[in-house]
Amino acid sequence: MMSPAVILLLLWMIVPLAMTLYFSFLRYNLLMPGTEAFDGIQNYRYFLTDPAFLEALGNTLMLVGGVLCITVIGGTLLALLLDQPMFGQGIVRLLFIAPFFVMPTVSALVWKNMFMNPTNGLFAFVAKVFGGTPIDWLGHYPLPSIILIVAWQWLPFATLILLTALQSLDSEQIEAAEMDGANAFSRFFHIVVPHLARAATVVILIQTIFLLSIFAEILVTTNGGPGNASTNIPFLVYAQSLLQFDVGVGSAGGIVAVVLANIVAIFLMRMVGKNLDL
Amino acid sequence: MGSITLKKVAKRFGDVEVIPPLDLAIEDGEFVVFVGPSGCGKSTLLRLIAGLEDVSEGVIEIDGTDATEQPPAKRRLAMVFQSYALYPHMSVRKNIAFPLKMAGMEKSAIKAKVDHAAKTLNLSDYIDRRPGQLSGGQRQRVAIGRAIVREPSAFLFDEPLSNLDAALRGNMRIEISELHQTLDTTMVYVTHDQVEAMTMADKIVVLNAGRIEQVGSPMELYREPANVFVASFIGSPSMNIITGAPAAEAGATTIGIRPEHFQLSTDGGQWRGVVGVSEHLGSDTFLRVDVEGVGTLTARAEGEFPARHGDTVGLTPDPERMHRFDAAGLRIVR
Amino acid sequence: MARQVTLNRRLINTAVAWSLGLLIFFPILWTILTSFKTEAEAISLQPSLFGFDWTLENYQEVNARSNYPRFFANSVIIAVGSTLLGLCIAVPAAWAMAFVPSNRTRGILMWMLSTKMLPPVGVLIPIYLIFREFGLLDSRIGLVFVLMMVNLPIIIWMLFTYFREIPGEILEAARMDGANMKSEILYVLTPMAVPGIASTMLLCVILAWNEAFWTLVLTTTQAAPLTQFIASFSSPEGLFYAKLSAASTMAIAPVLILGWFSQKQLVRGLTFGAVK
Structure with missing residues (x-):
C-alpha cells in the first residue's frame, strides 16, 4: 500500500534531478534552441567562478544563520515568557503565531512598502518623529532587511514549538532541582535548556530546510539587488535559468544548491535522527 | 458450555520458541488463572486461545470441537484487555452494544441487554459518557460489560487489574469472583500477581519460560509445590x-x-x-x-x-x- | 504548577507579553487597518491608527478591477486539490507503515523526510521544461500535482504519527467482538483516524495556500493563485497602499483563521511528530 507514495516520491526525486545533472553538462540556452552540445564542466566553471556565486553563497549563509539566531534565541525567550502565568494567555498566543500564516509575498510587500519605504513607510515616520533621518532600508541594507522580514515570519514557529516543548517539561523535575538547592539560574541551564535542546534541534532542522530555499521574499522586495547584494543561491539559479534562459549554467547552479543542501542535511539528519524516536 | 482443551500447542516467533508443546484442559465453569513472571508466555498462551495469535503446532478444542483455525470472533470467547481497549469514540452504551451490533442483533434486544449489563455493573449513571470521562475502575467495568453481553462460552482476562490502584484492585477482584459465581461461565485469567491467582482461582496454572510448572488448586500449590520455582512463586x-x-x-x-x-x-x-x-x-x-x-x-x-x-x-x-x-x-x- | 504566583508578577507578565504580542502582530493589524483607509490617508505622512474615515472602497475596487475572484478560486482549487490528492496517496502508505511495520519502515520514513531537503531550484529547470512540453505551464492541474508532491512527505509523516497512536489492542478487541474487516474499518478505525486526517488536511491546505516558489515560477495568469496576485503588486502598483492592504487582508484572512484553529497540529505536523 505504500508503493504509490514511494514510487511517486522516487520519480519526483530522481527524474528531474537526473535531468538537471544532464543539462548541467550541456551548452543549452532556451533563446538559442538547437545549439545544445556537450560542454564538459564549463557550466560549473562558469557558475562557480562567477563573483555572484560567492556573494550569493555568503548571502545564503547569512540569511539562514541570521534568521536561525534571531528565531531560536528570540523564540526561547518568548516561549519562557508565554509559559508564565498571565491574563489572556490564549489570545496572546494567537497574536504571537499569526505571522506564520501570512503568505510570503504578502509579508514581503507589506514590510517593503508600508514599513521600510523611505518616504511613506512607518519606519520613516517614526524616525522623523524622533528627529532622525529616514533610512532606505531595502536600498542600503537589503540583506539585513530581508533577514528581518523572514525572521518575523519564522519567529512564531520557533516560539510555538519551544513553548510546546517547555510545557511538556515535568514540573516535578524543576521541583526536584529546587530541593537539590539549584537556583533559578542553574535550574534554567541544567534542566530547562537540555530539555529544550531536542525541540531546538528540530526547529533548526525544519527552518533550515525552508530557509535554504527562500525565494518569494527576495523576488518581490529587492529582486536580488542592488547588484547582487541580496541574491541567494535559489534566486541566482532562478535568474540564470528563467531570466537569462541559460539552462546549462542554471542546472549547474541547481546541482551546486543540491550538494550544499545535502551537506547541511547530512549534518542535520545526524543530529535529529536520534531524536525522532520511532 | 465452555471447556477448552489444548493438545500439544506450541508457539514459535521465527526461531524463538516461546511456548514449547503443552497440554492443558480447562473444564466448563472453571476459573483458571495463568500465573508466572513477566515474559513467561502466559499472555501469549491466552492470545492463542483467543485466536489473536496463530498456533505453530497443536490443536485447540473449544467445547469439544477443533477451533484451531477459527477466527477470534467465531470462537464464542470474550476478552477483557489490559488496557481495556475501549473504543474511545463511542459512548459506554455503544461500547457495550458493539459486539451485539456486530452479531446483527436487533436494536430493542440490544438495548435491553445493554441496560441489564449496565445495571449489573453499576454503570447506569455513566451510560452516555465516553471512556475518556471515566475512572480506571469504571472503564474496567465497561470492558467487562462488553464481554458479558455476548454471553460467551468463556471469558478471557489479560492482566485486567494491573492498571488499577491497590484498593480498587481488591474490590475488582471480589467483583470478578462474584461475577464468576453468578454467571457460572468458564474464565481464563492471566496475571503476574500470585495474590490474584490464590484468591480467585479454582485452578492455577504456573508458567515459567513457556512451560507449565504445575497445575492445581491454590491450596494444592501452597501445600505441595512441585518444584522450587512454584514453591518460591506461590505464597506471600x-x-x-x-x-x-x-x-x-x-x-x-x-x-x-x-x-x-x-x-x-x-x-x-x-x-x-x-x-x-x-x-x-x-x-x-x-x-x-x-x-x-x-x-x-x-x-x-x-x-x-x-x-x-x-x-x-x-x-x-x-x-x-x-x-x-x-x-x-x-x-x-x- | 501548584505554586501561587503573586498578582503583581502576573500583571507584569501580562503587560510584557501583551506588548510584545501586539508588536509582533502589528504589521498584520496595520495592514488590516490600512485596507479601510482611503489611498490619501494610507500614504499620509501623519499616519493615524484608528482616527480615519473608514471605507470599503478598496475591497470593492480590488474585487472589481483585478479579477480577484479568479485568483482566489485558483488558490482554493490548488490548496484543497493538492491536499486531497496527497491524502489519497498518503493514507494507504501511512496506514501500512503504522499497522504493518517492517524493518525497512524507519528507513523509508527517513528517506521521505530527506526528499524535503531537496532544494526546489535543483529540479526547477526540468519541471519547467516538462511542464512546457506538456502544456502544463500556468495550469491548475500541473500546480496541484507539484504542490501535492512537495507536501506528500509531510502528509505521510503526520498521518503516520497519528495512526501509530491507535492502539493495537483496540483492533484486537474489535476482532474478538466479531467485527469483520469491513466493520472494523467502518466502525472502529475510521472514526479513530478521522481527527488525525482532518488536522493533517488543515495543515496541508495552509502550507499549499502559502507556497510561494512553484506558484510564482509556474504560473502567470490563468492558474495564478493569490501568491502570484499579491506579487504583481510588487511595483509600481504596490504604492497604492490601501488597495495592497485590502488584497493582502483577503489573501491571508482564510488561512489566518484556519491556522489559529490548528496551532497544536501545526507543531506536530511541521516537526514530523517529534514535538507534540
Whole structure:
C-alpha cells in the first residue's frame, strides 16, 4: 500500500534531478534552441567562478544563520515568557503565531512598502518623529532587511514549538532541582535548556530546510539587488535559468544548491535522527 | 458450555520458541488463572486461545470441537484487555452494544441487554459518557460489560487489574469472583500477581519460560509445590529457600520453609539469628532474621511479638511443613 | 504548577507579553487597518491608527478591477486539490507503515523526510521544461500535482504519527467482538483516524495556500493563485497602499483563521511528530 507514495516520491526525486545533472553538462540556452552540445564542466566553471556565486553563497549563509539566531534565541525567550502565568494567555498566543500564516509575498510587500519605504513607510515616520533621518532600508541594507522580514515570519514557529516543548517539561523535575538547592539560574541551564535542546534541534532542522530555499521574499522586495547584494543561491539559479534562459549554467547552479543542501542535511539528519524516536 | 482443551500447542516467533508443546484442559465453569513472571508466555498462551495469535503446532478444542483455525470472533470467547481497549469514540452504551451490533442483533434486544449489563455493573449513571470521562475502575467495568453481553462460552482476562490502584484492585477482584459465581461461565485469567491467582482461582496454572510448572488448586500449590520455582512463586511473603548444610541435614539439596511455618522464641530455638528489620502489620509481625550458616530468613510472628532491630531470636522450623527438593529442583515426596 | 504566583508578577507578565504580542502582530493589524483607509490617508505622512474615515472602497475596487475572484478560486482549487490528492496517496502508505511495520519502515520514513531537503531550484529547470512540453505551464492541474508532491512527505509523516497512536489492542478487541474487516474499518478505525486526517488536511491546505516558489515560477495568469496576485503588486502598483492592504487582508484572512484553529497540529505536523 505504500508503493504509490514511494514510487511517486522516487520519480519526483530522481527524474528531474537526473535531468538537471544532464543539462548541467550541456551548452543549452532556451533563446538559442538547437545549439545544445556537450560542454564538459564549463557550466560549473562558469557558475562557480562567477563573483555572484560567492556573494550569493555568503548571502545564503547569512540569511539562514541570521534568521536561525534571531528565531531560536528570540523564540526561547518568548516561549519562557508565554509559559508564565498571565491574563489572556490564549489570545496572546494567537497574536504571537499569526505571522506564520501570512503568505510570503504578502509579508514581503507589506514590510517593503508600508514599513521600510523611505518616504511613506512607518519606519520613516517614526524616525522623523524622533528627529532622525529616514533610512532606505531595502536600498542600503537589503540583506539585513530581508533577514528581518523572514525572521518575523519564522519567529512564531520557533516560539510555538519551544513553548510546546517547555510545557511538556515535568514540573516535578524543576521541583526536584529546587530541593537539590539549584537556583533559578542553574535550574534554567541544567534542566530547562537540555530539555529544550531536542525541540531546538528540530526547529533548526525544519527552518533550515525552508530557509535554504527562500525565494518569494527576495523576488518581490529587492529582486536580488542592488547588484547582487541580496541574491541567494535559489534566486541566482532562478535568474540564470528563467531570466537569462541559460539552462546549462542554471542546472549547474541547481546541482551546486543540491550538494550544499545535502551537506547541511547530512549534518542535520545526524543530529535529529536520534531524536525522532520511532 | 465452555471447556477448552489444548493438545500439544506450541508457539514459535521465527526461531524463538516461546511456548514449547503443552497440554492443558480447562473444564466448563472453571476459573483458571495463568500465573508466572513477566515474559513467561502466559499472555501469549491466552492470545492463542483467543485466536489473536496463530498456533505453530497443536490443536485447540473449544467445547469439544477443533477451533484451531477459527477466527477470534467465531470462537464464542470474550476478552477483557489490559488496557481495556475501549473504543474511545463511542459512548459506554455503544461500547457495550458493539459486539451485539456486530452479531446483527436487533436494536430493542440490544438495548435491553445493554441496560441489564449496565445495571449489573453499576454503570447506569455513566451510560452516555465516553471512556475518556471515566475512572480506571469504571472503564474496567465497561470492558467487562462488553464481554458479558455476548454471553460467551468463556471469558478471557489479560492482566485486567494491573492498571488499577491497590484498593480498587481488591474490590475488582471480589467483583470478578462474584461475577464468576453468578454467571457460572468458564474464565481464563492471566496475571503476574500470585495474590490474584490464590484468591480467585479454582485452578492455577504456573508458567515459567513457556512451560507449565504445575497445575492445581491454590491450596494444592501452597501445600505441595512441585518444584522450587512454584514453591518460591506461590505464597506471600515468599518461601525461604535454603541450600547447603541445613538442607543436607534434612536429606535434600534445597529446602523451603514458609515464613508462617516457623516457631519463634526469644530464647532457645533450632536456629538463632539477629533481627534486621521487623515489620509490624498489626495482626502479624514479619521479621528479617540473619542466621549464621543459613542465610537471611523471613519469619512471621504474632502481631505483638516483642522483637526489634538487633535483638537475637530463635527460629524453629515446623518439620511437618518443610518442603524438600532434589538436585533438579523437584519435590521429594516423603 | 501548584505554586501561587503573586498578582503583581502576573500583571507584569501580562503587560510584557501583551506588548510584545501586539508588536509582533502589528504589521498584520496595520495592514488590516490600512485596507479601510482611503489611498490619501494610507500614504499620509501623519499616519493615524484608528482616527480615519473608514471605507470599503478598496475591497470593492480590488474585487472589481483585478479579477480577484479568479485568483482566489485558483488558490482554493490548488490548496484543497493538492491536499486531497496527497491524502489519497498518503493514507494507504501511512496506514501500512503504522499497522504493518517492517524493518525497512524507519528507513523509508527517513528517506521521505530527506526528499524535503531537496532544494526546489535543483529540479526547477526540468519541471519547467516538462511542464512546457506538456502544456502544463500556468495550469491548475500541473500546480496541484507539484504542490501535492512537495507536501506528500509531510502528509505521510503526520498521518503516520497519528495512526501509530491507535492502539493495537483496540483492533484486537474489535476482532474478538466479531467485527469483520469491513466493520472494523467502518466502525472502529475510521472514526479513530478521522481527527488525525482532518488536522493533517488543515495543515496541508495552509502550507499549499502559502507556497510561494512553484506558484510564482509556474504560473502567470490563468492558474495564478493569490501568491502570484499579491506579487504583481510588487511595483509600481504596490504604492497604492490601501488597495495592497485590502488584497493582502483577503489573501491571508482564510488561512489566518484556519491556522489559529490548528496551532497544536501545526507543531506536530511541521516537526514530523517529534514535538507534540
